[in-house]
Amino acid sequence: MTHVLHRSLQKKPPTAVSGSGIYLIDSEGKRYLDASGGAAVSCLGHAYPDVLAAMHAQIDKLAYAHTSFFTTDVAEELAERLVTDAPPGLDHVYFVSGGSEAMEAAMKMARQYFVEIGQPQRKHFIARRQSYHGNTLGALAVGGNAWRKAPFSPILIDATHVSPCYAYREKQPDETDFAYGQRLAKELEDAIISLGENAVIAFVAETIGGATAGVLTPVPGYFKAVREVCDRYGVLLILDEVMCGMGRTGTLHACTYENTVPDLLAIAKGLGGGYQPIGAVLASQSIVQAMRAGSGFFQHGHTYLGHPVACAAALAVQNVIRDNHLLEQVRTRGDQLNSALLQSFKNSQQAGDHLGDIRGRGLFWGIELVQEQNTKKPFDPQFQLHSRIKREAMLRGLMVYPMGGTVDGRYGDHVLLAPPFITSESQIHDIASLLVASIDAAIQSL
Numbered sequence: 001m002t003h004v005l006h007r008s009l010q011k012k013p014p015t016a017v018s019g020s021g022i023y024l025i026d027s028e029g030k031r032y033l034d035a036s037g038g039a040a041v042s043c044l045g046h047a048y049p050d051v052l053a054a055m056h057a058q059i060d061k062l063a064y065a066h067t068s069f070f071t072t073d074v075a076e077e078l079a080e081r082l083v084t085d086a087p088p089g090l091d092h093v094y095f096v097s098g099g100s101e102a103m104e105a106a107m108k109m110a111r112q113y114f115v116e117i118g119q120p121q122r123k124h125f126i127a128r129r130q131s132y133h134g135n136t137l138g139a140l141a142v143g144g145n146a147w148r149k150a151p152f153s154p155i156l157i158d159a160t161h162v163s164p165c166y167a168y169r170e171k172q173p174d175e176t177d178f179a180y181g182q183r184l185a186k187e188l189e190d191a192i193i194s195l196g197e198n199a200v201i202a203f204v205a206e207t208i209g210g211a212t213a214g215v216l217t218p219v220p221g222y223f224k225a226v227r228e229v230c231d232r233y234g235v236l237l238i239l240d241e242v243m244c245g246m247g248r249t250g251t252l253h254a255c256t257y258e259n260t261v262p263d264l265l266a267i268a269k270g271l272g273g274g275y276q277p278i279g280a281v282l283a284s285q286s287i288v289q290a291m292r293a294g295s296g297f298f299q300h301g302h303t304y305l306g307h308p309v310a311c312a313a314a315l316a317v318q319n320v321i322r323d324n325h326l327l328e329q330v331r332t333r334g335d336q337l338n339s340a341l342l343q344s345f346k347n348s349q350q351a352g353d354h355l356g357d358i359r360g361r362g363l364f365w366g367i368e369l370v371q372e373q374n375t376k377k378p379f380d381p382q383f384q385l386h387s388r389i390k391r392e393a394m395l396r397g398l399m400v401y402p403m404g405g406t407v408d409g410r411y412g413d414h415v416l417l418a419p420p421f422i423t424s425e426s427q428i429h430d431i432a433s434l435l436v437a438s439i440d441a442a443i444q445s446l
Helices: 049-061 071-087 097-118 139-141 146-155 177-195 222-232 284-291 308-323 326-347 387-395 426-445
Strands: 018-020 022-025 031-034 088-096 123-129 160-162 200-206 234-239 264-267 279-284 355-359 366-369 402-404 414-417
Touching: 031 071, 031 279, 031 426, 049 264, 071 088, 071 308, 088 284, 088 355, 097 139, 097 200, 097 234, 097 284, 123 139, 123 177, 139 200, 160 177, 160 326, 160 402, 177 200, 177 222, 200 222, 222 234, 279 284, 308 326, 326 355, 326 366, 387 402, 387 414, 387 426, 414 426
Parallel strands: 123 160, 123 200, 200 234, 234 264
Antiparallel strands: 018 022, 022 031, 088 279, 264 279, 355 366, 366 414, 402 414
């Protein structure tokens, strides 16, 4: 009997009692290799001493102060650090408690910007199919996952959705990467024109598609073309790096790899590594200046903005990443993980025959599984292959992040991997071999 409203109302999950490095331990003493960082959160694994020490020190000084009365040294220091490391032009930080809050704040900031500069007619958001931007109502509305939105559709704002950058399924056989990216940018431009050239607030996109579509990496030139379209029509570009940012792909911000600077950038997960709930919006100078010169404030707020202990944890996490050169290690381990996955699938005929695509960057990888490789036909959703894989992986002491509905919200199965940045080379091979064994068992159970 439990009084906790768990994610599944049909069974109680194992009870986690401790964590060390890249492992979690349950109440029965079983160890689980955390190959997904929970939901791409635990970038430094568990119980990292430097982070725990920073949290203890902050608690001893000040645990909480409401931001309508005070700022704190640790919030100021963290903001300074984030701006120093941010893409050029993003020079203000708005702290929140997680990714959904960050996206909600970014959307409201974008709308207020246009109100402040005398363009209140702008009211539309454009995003992409099979995107995920959070579970609060605004973020859910902009997100493009039909299954998540369906029960709540009557209370969601309208948003327009264009195609994702999903080369495995949607790039034409005779189409180059560049031409594919240009075609998608033209689709965005057509959507802006259809809604009204002066009616769109922002285009919202995950720099690398996350949990819903299984790590969709953009083709070269795609975001450059998107940025040009947005600039042409005065549309803001909001990039969601809640899952793919803060070092996960081998650079602190995933958009750095794309040579694209957004107007608003949402971060969370790897910002604090799970040690405390924290997220943030990095905002461009032009947006902040418009609010400063107009109403003089951002019309938004939450109780736990800039929480001192959360800021202390996040600052410590970022210090560890910098001081231990972990971004370089993420790139190295990412190459090793890609190779290990390919080899493990090659060695296993059962799983190998159903491998559709392996895609990713750094320590952020997605494996899409198909019933037929030649046609890319997905498994029937009734099999719930992704759930079977998770169950088999947990039996083997492996935590991964499988999901269904990869293709269109209903069909398709993938597994997301996002191991901690501190993962060793031998542990990388353990992840690959355990995952493929889990997939083998799941397919055999169909």
